[in-house]
Structures are given as C-alpha cells and as structure tokens.
Amino acid sequence: MQYITPLAPAYAEVFLLGMVCVILVADLYLSDDNRVVTWALTQLALAGAFAITYVTMTGQPAYTFSGMFVDDLMSDMLKLLTYLGVMVMLVYARPYVAVRGMFRGEFFVLTLFATLGMMVMISANHLLTLYLGLELLSLSLYAMVALQRDSATATEAAMKYFVLGALASGMLLYGMSMLYGATGNLEITRIAETILNLEVRDFVLVFALVFIVAGLGFKLGAAPFHMWVPDVYHGAPTAVTLFIGSAPKLAAFAFIMRLLAQGLGAEQLVVEWQQMLIVMAVLSLAIGNITAIVQTNLKRMLAYSTIGHMGFLLLGILSGDLAGYSAGMFYVVVYVLMNLGSFGMILLLSRAGFEAENLEDFKGLNARDPWYAFLMLLLMFSMAGIPPTVGFYAKLTVLQAVIDAGFVWLAVVAVLFSLIGAFYYLRLVKLMYFDSPTDSAPIAPRIDVHLLLSANGLAMLFFGILPGPLMSLCVHAIQASL
Numbered sequence: 001m002q003y004i005t006p007l008a009p010a011y012a013e014v015f016l017l018g019m020v021c022v023i024l025v026a027d028l029y030l031s032d033d034n035r036v037v038t039w040a041l042t043q044l045a046l047a048g049a050f051a052i053t054y055v056t057m058t059g060q061p062a063y064t065f066s067g068m069f070v071d072d073l074m075s076d077m078l079k080l081l082t083y084l085g086v087m088v089m090l091v092y093a094r095p096y097v098a099v100r101g102m103f104r105g106e107f108f109v110l111t112l113f114a115t116l117g118m119m120v121m122i123s124a125n126h127l128l129t130l131y132l133g134l135e136l137l138s139l140s141l142y143a144m145v146a147l148q149r150d151s152a153t154a155t156e157a158a159m160k161y162f163v164l165g166a167l168a169s170g171m172l173l174y175g176m177s178m179l180y181g182a183t184g185n186l187e188i189t190r191i192a193e194t195i196l197n198l199e200v201r202d203f204v205l206v207f208a209l210v211f212i213v214a215g216l217g218f219k220l221g222a223a224p225f226h227m228w229v230p231d232v233y234h235g236a237p238t239a240v241t242l243f244i245g246s247a248p249k250l251a252a253f254a255f256i257m258r259l260l261a262q263g264l265g266a267e268q269l270v271v272e273w274q275q276m277l278i279v280m281a282v283l284s285l286a287i288g289n290i291t292a293i294v295q296t297n298l299k300r301m302l303a304y305s306t307i308g309h310m311g312f313l314l315l316g317i318l319s320g321d322l323a324g325y326s327a328g329m330f331y332v333v334v335y336v337l338m339n340l341g342s343f344g345m346i347l348l349l350s351r352a353g354f355e356a357e358n359l360e361d362f363k364g365l366n367a368r369d370p371w372y373a374f375l376m377l378l379l380m381f382s383m384a385g386i387p388p389t390v391g392f393y394a395k396l397t398v399l400q401a402v403i404d405a406g407f408v409w410l411a412v413v414a415v416l417f418s419l420i421g422a423f424y425y426l427r428l429v430k431l432m433y434f435d436s437p438t439d440s441a442p443i444a445p446r447i448d449v450h451l452l453l454s455a456n457g458l459a460m461l462f463f464g465i466l467p468g469p470l471m472s473l474c475v476h477a478i479q480a481s482l
Contacts (some may be wrong), residue, residue: 009064009071012052012079013119019045020112027105035103035482039094039229042108045085046115050083059480068126074257074481075123077473078250082122084334085247086115091452092344093239095445099352102147110147111243114140115392118251124258127176127186134172134219137251138165141244145236145285148243159233164218164228172215176209177265185357188263193267205264206272212259213276218254222310223283233303238350241299242343245306246336253332256317261325261482270320277318278410284311285414289421299357301424302342305383308421309335315414316398320476324401329474334382334463335396341379341456345372348445348453364437372443375457384425384458385418385430390463397471 007014023045028039029036053076063073090111097103113136120133142165146158180186182204183194195205205345233241260273269330288308313335316328349356356362366373384393395418402411445453463470 006064008056009123010069011056011060012049013116013123015052016045016049016112016116016119016158019048020109023105024109024114025108030105030304032103035105038105038108039090039103042112043090045112046083046090047089049119050080053079053083061481063125065129067189068129069123069124070125071269072481075254077477078122078254079119081333081336082115082118082247082250082306084462085250085340086243088340088344088452088456089239089243089246091448092242092347095449096239096347096350097237100148100237102239104452107147109351110140110144114243115247116436118247120190121251122254124255125188127180127188129174130255130258131169131176133251134255135169137248138169138323141240141248144240145232147240148237149442151235151237153235153466154237157232159196161228161234168215168218168225169450171211171218175213175215178211180206188258191263192265195264195269202268205269205414209264209269209273209276212264213273213280216252216256216259217280219255220249220310220313221305221306222280222314223287226287226307228305229307230300233306234297234300234357238299238343238355242347245302245339247341249332249336249339253313253329255326257429257482260317265320274318274320277314278407281311281314281318281410282413284308284314285417292421292424295424297357298359298362298428301359302339305338305421305424308417309383311396311417312398312414315402315410318407321401321403321405322475322482323404324398324481326366326471326475326478327397327401327477330471331394333470333474334390337456337459337463338379338382338391340456341375341453341460342383344449344456345379346375347432348372348443348449350399354441359428359431360438363431363435363439365389365432367437367444368440371454375453376432377429377456380425380429380459382464384422386422388464389460391460392469393464393471395465454465
C-alpha cells in the first residue's frame with residue numbers, strides 16, 4: 001500500500017470545497033441580473049477540478065488519510081466523467097432554471113456539494129468515507145428536488161425521496177456495522193484481507209451482505225427498491241431530474257465496485273451476492289421495461305427506463321470478473337451520455353410556463369426541426385440498443401460477460417426484456433416522424449446548448465461505430481484498480 005504526501009490524492013476535492021466557499025460568499029454580493037457570474041464560477045470550479053485530477057493522474061493506486069481515501073485509475077476516470085457530466089448539465093439547465101426562479105446561488109452550491117459527495121464516494125477506501133460521500137450527495141439532492149418551494153409536486157417528491165433515502169441509509173449502515181463486527185475493520189482493503197482468512201462467522205457476513213445490497217439497490221434505483229424513482233423523476237424540476245439521472249450513477253457504480261468487488265470479492269461471498277444481484281437484475285428488467293410501456297409522461301417513462309438500465313448494469317457486475325466489471329463501467333458511462341441527451345431534449349423543448357414532459361409534446365418534432373428530431377432518434381435508438389448506436393454495443397458487452405460467466409439463461413431473459421423495452425422508445429420516434437405537430441413554438445436554443453446537444457446526440461453514433469477506445473479505457477481502469 002503506497003501512502004504519499006497528505007492531501008495529494010485529494011487536491012481536487014480540496015480545491016472544489018474551497019471554490020464552494022468562494023461562490024457562497026461571492027453570490028451574496030450579486031444581484032439577480034448578475035447571477036450568471038455564479039454560474040460561470042461554478043463551471044470554473046468544475047473545470048479546475050478536472051484539470052487537477054487530470055494533471056495528478058498517475059495510474060498507480062495512492063492512499064492517504066491513513067488508507068481512508070484512494071486515488072487510482074478507476075477513480076480518476078470516473079471523476080473526469082463526473083465533472084464533464086455536471087458541466088453539461090449546467091449548460092442544458094441554464095435557460096430552464098432562469099425562467100423558473102431557480103437561477104440562484106443555492107442551486108449551484110448544492111450542485112457542487114453533490115459533486116463533492118460523488119468524488120468522495122468514488123475515492124473511498126473506508127466504510128466511513130463511503131457513507132460520508134453518500135450522505136453529502138443524498139442531502140444535496142433532497143434539497144435540490146425541493147428547490148421549487150411553491151410546487152406541491154416537487155415538495156411531495158422531495159419528502160418521498162428523503163424518507164425512503166433515510167430508510168436505505170439505515171439499512172446500509174446496519175449492514176456496514178455487521179461487516180465491522182464480523183471483520184473488525186472499516187478499511188475496505190483490510191476487510192477483503194480479513195475475509196480471505198476468515199473461517200468462522202460466515203452467517204454474519206451473509207446478513208451484512210443482505211443489508212448492504214439492499215442499500216445499494218436503493219441508491220441505484222434497482223427493483224424491488226425502485227419505489228422512489230418514478231415519483232422523484234416526475235416531481236422534481238426537469239433540470240434536477242437530469243442531474244439525478246446522470247452523474248450520480250457513476251458514483252453509485254464506484255460505490256458498488258468498492259464494496260462488492262473490492263471489499264466483498266472473496267470467492268465464498270461472490271456466490272452469495274451474485275444470487276441477490278440476479279434477482280434484482282431480473283426484477284429491474286421486468287418492472288422497468290413492462291411498466292414503461294403504459295406511461296404517457298416522458299419523465300416517468302425515462303424513470304422506468306432507468307430501472308431497466310440498472311438491471312443491465314447489475315448483469316455486468318454480477319459476473320464477478322474483470323470482463324464483467326469493465327462491461328458494467330462501459331455501460332454506466334454510455335447510460336449517463338444517453339440520459340444527458342434525453343433530458344437535455346426535454347429541457348430544450350420546455351419554456352416559460354410550459355413543461356415538455358409528455359409524449360404528445362414531441363409529436364411532429366421532425367416537421368418543426370428535423371435536426372433535433374434526428375438527435376432524439378439517435379438517443380432513443382441507443383437507449384433501445386439498436387445498432388449502429390453505442391447502446392447496442394454497451395448491451396452486447398454486458399451480455400457477453402454474462403454468457404462467459406455461465407448465465408446463458410440470464411442473457412436470454414435480458415434480450416427478451418430489451419425487445420419489450422424497444423417498443424416505448426420506438427413509439428416516441430413514431431410520434432416525432434409520423435404525427436402532426438401539436439405545438440408550433442419555434443425552437444431557438446442558445447448556441448452553447450445547440451452545440452453541446454448536437455455533440456451529445458452524435459456521440460451515440462460515433463461511439464457506436466468506434467466503441468473500442470472507450471471500452472479499452474474502461475478495461476484498463478478496472479485492471480489497474482482491482
């Protein structure tokens with residue numbers, strides 16, 4: 001274990017926390033007309049964190065804070081993607097929040113605190129550090145969902161999210177306490193070493209696993225712990241829904257990798273959590289894809305779609321080998337890209353006093369603007385896993401890992417539910433191209449939104465045709481970190 005200069009692996013986190021303090025103070029002296037300065041400072045903070053993480057990236061695992069914090073290639077790559085995801089979200093969200101009275105300092109500060117929580121989760125090598133990052137992220141998200149205080153729907157969604165989140169955190173803590181009781185350690189690498197040499201109290205570890213997997217399932221939004229997802233996605237302001245559905249999934253993947261793959265990856269335990277993940281994956285695929293068919297609200301449809309996608313992510317992880325973990329990482333990166341673009345389109349079509357969140361709002365989009373209809377088509381094809389988009393390759397790599405692990409029947413089940421899921425994605429394409437428009441309002445976004453959204457949509461095609469470099473990065477990051 002390589003311990004280096006204190007704080008060196010955490011320079012990006014220290015910088016971001018410092019910038020949050022600067023933004024909090026600076027925002028006090030800004031009028032509403034000058035609030036764009038806060039937005040620019042937030043983007044600057046994320047860009048600075050990106051630069052620090054990139055420059056200090058060595059590819060070798062480095063530990064600090066007495067082994068509680070790790071800086072390895074997987075954490076660096078996930079952090080870089082997190083910064084990019086949050087920066088893109090802020091560009092997409094700017095016109096939306098500006099006309100809804102949310103373009104305020106607290107929106108940006110909460111976004112940065114949530115990002116800091118994700119960074120801590122991604123680099124955690126200790127159960128307390130994991131929990132600290134998780135709660136910093138969760139508490140920020142609860143507040144962001146309730147930012148529209150006059151909206152009864154948003155307030156209700158925030159309450160549901162808070163109550164169920166507290167329940168899940170309690171289950172996770174209980175599982176961690178049992179894990180500590182069984183191993184006598186809180187540090188993840190030492191927990192793994194202890195379990196390898198442990199011959200007694202296996203039943204305590206299995207009980208700990210049950211509670212930990214349940215808590216992880218909630219944070220991912222996987223069935224049967226998915227109850228909060230549709231209500232929160234629907235009730236939260238769309239800009240916040242975009243945030244919840246994108247970057248935090250990268251942190252949740254890191255959370256699973258740290259706890260299950262690194263801490264509880266011993267051979268005798270892999271079989272136990274494989275069985276739990278199989279049940280959660282099949283339930284997520286079934287509930288997510290079947291329930292999404294009957295939705296008329298696009299945000300709720302994408303919420304159930306998320307549940308189905310988390311089922312696919314779990315399929316990669318349950319393989320329990322490097323190929324599966326790499327496929328899972330590739331899948332979650334692709335999912336974040338798809339979700340950013342899909343909710344970005346909803347934000348694009350929304351305007352003051354109008355939320356473009358129903359399927360009917362996308363009717364005749366091709367007649368209104370063929371370019372944006374084409375981008376949405378690419379995003380929906382990728383979500384459905386139709387070639388030549390990157391979603392097809394992401395699902396293919398996961399299915400390959402599942403088959404290699406000996407679960408052929410599971411791959412068949414996943415393909416069947418993917419076929420069912422293709423229906424509701426293609427239904428939206430049909431509405432855009434074959435129905436008459438119900439809205440004639442012009443689509444005239446800011447130039448930065450137009451360029452980013454175009455790049456986001458075309459990335460589905462680019463990475464679908466050339467998936468190799470991104471997949472190689474994921475494989476290399478996993479191999480260097482486990």
